[in-house]
Structures are given as C-alpha cells and as structure tokens.
Amino acid sequence: MKAGWERSNAWITPNLETVQQVLNPFLKNEELLSQQVLSGGLNNTNIKITTARERYVLRIYNAQDETMEKERGILELLKGKVPVPRVISYGTLHSMLENPYLVLSWVEGEQLSEVIYRDQSLQVAQAAEAVGRSLAEIHTIKFPEPGFLDGSLQVKESLEINEASFLAIIEELLFSGHVEKHVGKSLCHKVWDFAKKHGHLLDRLEGQSTLVHSDFNPLNVLVEEKDGRITVGGVLDWEYALSGSPLMDIGNMVRYEEVTNPKLLFPFITGYREQGGQLPPDWLKKAKLLDLIALCDLLNRENCGENRVNDLKVLLLRTVSEWELFEKVQSKLDEKFMKR
Numbered sequence: 119m120k121a122g123w124e125r126s127n128a129w130i131t132p133n134l135e136t137v138q139q140v141l142n143p144f145l146k147n148e149e150l151l152s153q154q155v156l157s158g159g160l161n162n163t164n165i166k167i168t169t170a171r172e173r174y175v176l177r178i179y180n181a182q183d184e185t186m187e188k189e190r191g192i193l194e195l196l197k198g199k200v201p202v203p204r205v206i207s208y209g210t211l212h213s214m215l216e217n218p219y220l221v222l223s224w225v226e227g228e229q230l231s232e233v234i235y236r237d238q239s240l241q242v243a244q245a246a247e248a249v250g251r252s253l254a255e256i257h258t259i260k261f262p263e264p265g266f267l268d269g270s271l272q273v274k275e276s277l278e279i280n281e282a283s284f285l286a287i288i289e290e291l292l293f294s295g296h297v298e299k300h301v302g303k304s305l306c307h308k309v310w311d312f313a314k315k316h317g318h319l320l321d322r323l324e325g326q327s328t329l330v331h332s333d334f335n336p337l338n339v340l341v342e343e344k345d346g347r348i349t350v351g352g353v354l355d356w357e358y359a360l361s362g363s364p365l366m367d368i369g370n371m372v373r374y375e376e377v378t379n380p381k382l383l384f385p386f387i388t389g390y391r392e393q394g395g396q397l398p399p400d401w402l403k404k405a406k407l408l409d410l411i412a413l414c415d416l417l418n419r420e421n422c423g424e425n426r427v428n429d430l431k432v433l434l435l436r437t438v439s440e441w442e443l444f445e446k447v448q449s450k451l452d453e454k455f456m457k458r
Contacts, residue, residue, distance in 0.1 A: 119231050119234075119335070119336060119337065119374050120160070120335075120337060120426075120429070121425070121429075122425040123160055123423065123425050123426045123429065124160075124422070124423025124424075124425060124426055125160045125161070126160050126161045126419070127160075127161055127162075127180040129155055129163050130163040130178045130180070130217060131155060131163070131165075132178075132214070132215055134150055134153055135214075136214040136215060137150060137153055137165070137167060137176060138150050139212075139213075139214045140176070140209070140212050140214060140215050140219065140221075141167065141174070141176070141207070141221060143207060144206055144207045144221070145169065148169050148170065148171065149169065149170065150167060150168070150169055151168045151169055151170060152167075152168045153165050153166065153167050153168070153176075154166040154168075156175070158229070158337060158338075158354075158355075159355060161180060161357065162177060162178060162179050162180055162355075162357065163177070163178045163180075164176070164177050164178075165177075165178070166224070167221075172224070173224035174206065174221055174222065174223065174224055175203065175221070175222040175223075175224060175225075176219060176220075176221055176222075177219060177220040177221075177222055178215070178217050178218075178219045179217055179218040179219065179357075180217065181218075182217070182218065184268050184269030185218070185269075185357050186208065186210065186218035186219065186220060186269075187210075187218075187268075187269030187270070188267050188268065188269050188271065188356075188357070188359065189220065189356045189357050189359070190205050190208055190220060191269065191270065191271045192271065192329070192356045192359050193205050193222075193356065195259065195271070195329075196256070196259075196353075199255050199256075199258075199259075200252050200255050200256055200350075200353055201225070201252070201349075201350050201351055201352045201353065202352055202353055202354075202356075203222035203223050203224075203225050203352055203354065204222065204223040205220060205221075205222060206221045206222060206223060207220075207221040208220045208221065225340055225351055225352035225354070226340070226342055226351050227340030227341050227342035227350075227351030227352060228340060228341065228342070229336060229337055229338075229339070229340060229341075230245055230246075230249060230336035230337075230339040230340070230341050231335075231336035231337050233245045233336075233341060233348070234336055234381055234382060237381070241348060242381050242382055242385070243382075243384075243385040244347055244348040244385075245341045245348045245382075246381075246382035246383075246384075246385040246386040246389065247385040247386065247388055247389035247392075248341065248347075248348055248349050248350050248389060249339055249341070249350055249371070249382075249386060249389065250385065250386040250387060250388065250389025250390035250391075250392075250393065250395070251350075251389040251390065251392065251393040252339075252350045252353060253334065253364075253367055253368075253371070253390055253395065254389070254390045254391075254393035254394050254395035255393060256329055256331065256353070256367075257328045257329065257330075257364045257367070257395060258394070259328070259329035260327050260328055260329070261273060261327045261328075261329070261361035262327065263276055263278075263327055263361065264276065264277055264278050264279070264326040264327050264360075264361050264362050264363075265277045265278075265360065265361055265362075266360050266361075267359060267360055267361060273361055277360070277362065278326055279320055279323055279326060279362070279363065279408065280320055280321050280323065281317045281318050281319075281320050281321045284313070284317045284320045284407065284411070285313060285314060285317050287411055288309070288310065288313045288317075288410065288411065288414060289310065291411075291414040291415060291417075291418050292306045292309060292310055292414060293306065293310075295414075295417075295418040296417065296418050296419055296420055296422075297414055297417045297418055300417050300422050300427045300430075301417060301427065301430070301431050301434070305431065305434060305435070308435075308438060309410070309414070309434055309438065312437075312438045312441070313407075313410065316403070316407060316441070317407065319400055319403055319404055319407060320404060320407055320408075322398070322399070322400075323363055323365075323398075323404060324398060325363065325364065325396070325398075326361075326362055326363045327361050327362075328361065328362065328363065328364045329359065329361065330359060330360050330361065330362040330363065330364065330366045330367055331353065331356060331358070331359055331367050331370075332358040332359055332360055332362070332366060332367070332370070332412075333355060333357075333358045333370065334353075334367040334370045334371050335370050335371060335373065336371070336382075338353065338354045338355045339352075339353055339354070340352045340353075340354065363404075363408060364395065364396075365398075365401060365404050365405040365408050366405075366408050366409070366412070368387075368390070368397075368401070368405045369405035369406055369407075369408050369409030369412070370409060370412065371386060372386070372405070373409055373413075373433060374433075377440045377443045377444065377447055378443065380447070383447070383451070384451060384454065387451055387455070388454075388455060388458070391455055400445075400448070401448065402444045402445075402447060402448040402451075403441070403444050403445065403448075406437055406441075406444060409437070410434075410437055413430055413433055413434055413437070414434075416430055417430050
C-alpha cells in the first residue's frame with residue numbers, strides 16, 4: 119500500500135524559529151516545544167507541532183497555486199458533516215516561509231492501513247464500515263458540473279468521463295506521457311487493449327458532479343476506538359479533490375484488495391450503502407476502470423522511483439487479470455446486502 123514509494127517532492131523543513139514566527143499570530147508567542155516531520159504524504163510536507171498546551175499540524179504546500187485555498191475551502195465545507203482537521207490559520211506567503219501553508223488541528227487516531235495490517239477481522243470490519251459511512255456523507259456534496267476545482271471551489275476545467283474521454287486520457291498517458299518508459303511497451307499495449315475492450319461501460323456513468331477526495335485510501339483515513347467500536351477520527355489530505363464520480367473514491371479505497379480474499383470490501387460497501395450511498399449497475403468494474411486512469415497518471419512522471427513503478431505494474435496487471443472475477447464479487451456483495 120504505497121509502501122516505500124519515493125516522494126514526488128523534497129521535504130520542506132523550516133527550523134523551529136521560522137515555525138514559531140509563522141504560528142505566532144494565533145499562538146500569541148506561546149513557546150513551541152518540538153516539531154516533527156510526519157512520514158505520510160508523497161507531495162506536501164506535514165509537520166507535527168507541539169506546545170505546552172496543544173498539538174497542531176503545519177501543512178506546507180510545494181505548489182505555488184490554488185491547492186491550499188482549495189483544501190481550506192473543502193475542510194470548511196465538510197465541517198460538521200465528516201471528521202476532518204479544523205483549519206486554525208493559513209497563508210499564501212510569509213516573510214519567513216515562501217510556501218502556502220495551513221495550520222490544522224491535530225487529529226487523534228491511527229491510519230486505517232495499520233488496522234488492515236494487524237488483520238483482526240472484527241476491527242477491520244468495524245473500521246471499514248465506518249469509513250464507508252463517512253464516504254457516503256462526503257458524496258452528498260454536489261457541484262454544478264464535473265471537473266477540476268479552483269481555490270474558490272468552482273469548476274475551472276470541465277471533465278466528464280465517458281468511453282471516448284476515458285480512452286483519450288488512457289491513450290495519452292500510455293503513449294504520449296512517461297508511462298511506457300517506466301513499464302515497457304508490452305504492458306502498455308496490454309492495458310490499452312483492455313481499455314478499448316471495456317471502456318464502453320463508462321458511457322453509462324451517472325452522477326459525475328460529486329465531491330471526490332481522489333486520494334481516498336487507507337493511508338489518508340484515521341480511525342479510533344470509542345466505547346468498544348471503531349469510528350473515523352479524520353479524513354486527511356484533500357489536495358487532489360475534484361468534482362466527479364463517487365466510484366473514483368471507491369476504486370481508490372479497494373485498489374489493493376485481493377478480489378478472491380477481500381478484507382475490507384464487504385463492510386466498506388455495506389457501510390456506504392447503509393448511509394445512503396448509491397451504486398450503479400456494474401459499479402465495481404466501473405470503479406476499476408476509473409482507477410485505471412489514476413494508476414496510469416501516477417506513472418506519468420519523468421522520475422517515478424523503482425518502488426512506485428514496481429507496485430503500480432502489479433496493480434495494472436491485477437486489474438487486467440482479475441477482470442472476470444469482479445462481476446462475481448459484485449453479485450455476491452449485492453446479494454448479501456439485499457438479505458440484510
């Protein structure tokens with residue numbers, strides 16, 4: 119699960135004096151005791167800040183664009199609906215820090231990935247169901263049209279997915295970008311033939327104007343135990359959020375599931391549905407096709423790193439080789455839910 123993936127950007131590590139000055143407006147000169155760069159994330163830098171009274175996260179953005187403003191707007195939009203960090207302070211430029219930044223409340227909990235790794239069935243089921251319920255709440259937020267969001271949460275570039283647009287995106291990523299360089303011509307043509315054969319399913323893709331996290335995976339969801347049950351503590355890292363199909367998030371969450379022995383798929387989808395999440399016909403296959411775009415896009419970098427490339431090659435091959443099993447798994451899930 120992105121284990122050992124190489125970062126896209128170098129860490130941004132300001133010294134304690136710089137962090138103190140950035141945080142002074144709301145800390146009122148309260149002394150910082152320590153700072154610690156958090157290992158999560160492959161693009162931006164998250165630093166845990168500890169004072170005598172409280173803990174915070176200083177989130178520093180590499181990009182000098184609207185990403186911080188977009189993420190700040192989404193966190194405000196979700197406040198009270200879904201557990202997310204609280205925005206305490208923010209800035210696009212500081213005399214001591216040249217990057218956009220957010221100061222966020224500290225969120226208690228552990229990554230869902232750690233719960234899955236422990237492989238205790240009851241804990242995984244409870245956590246996955248809670249995560250599914252939270253995702254259904256996220257997907258109640260709608261936009262006027264599908265596409266990429268600007269800092270004001272307006273669609274700045276329309277993106278509607280159908281067979282034609284899906285194939286155009288996949289073809290460009292495979293053969294005009296950097297993907298072929300990383301995974302080889304043979305695998306690219308195998309993925310391209312697969313996309314051409316099954317892309318027609320996306321001509322019946324409805325509801326594409328939903329708030330999509332777009333990096334909704336077990337590393338970005340914190341869970342905690344309360345009164346003997348596991349609940350969602352926080353959904354983190356909204357930098358890639360867009361207006362699109364809810365199936366993008368579902369495909370991302372179950373990306374690493376072994377279809378013949380899934381750990382979180384059943385309770386995750388059950389929680390999603392019980393909270394009102396709607397799934398169309400062939401939802402699992404459609405989710406996998408949409409995730410194919412994400413997998414190829416993750417390879418579309420001049421320098422990827424060996425660990426990232428090897429992991430993504432396995433995921434591409436798994437999508438192609440397990441395709442015929444997805445219909446059986448979905449039928450079993452649908453039947454199980456109907457009997458509840």
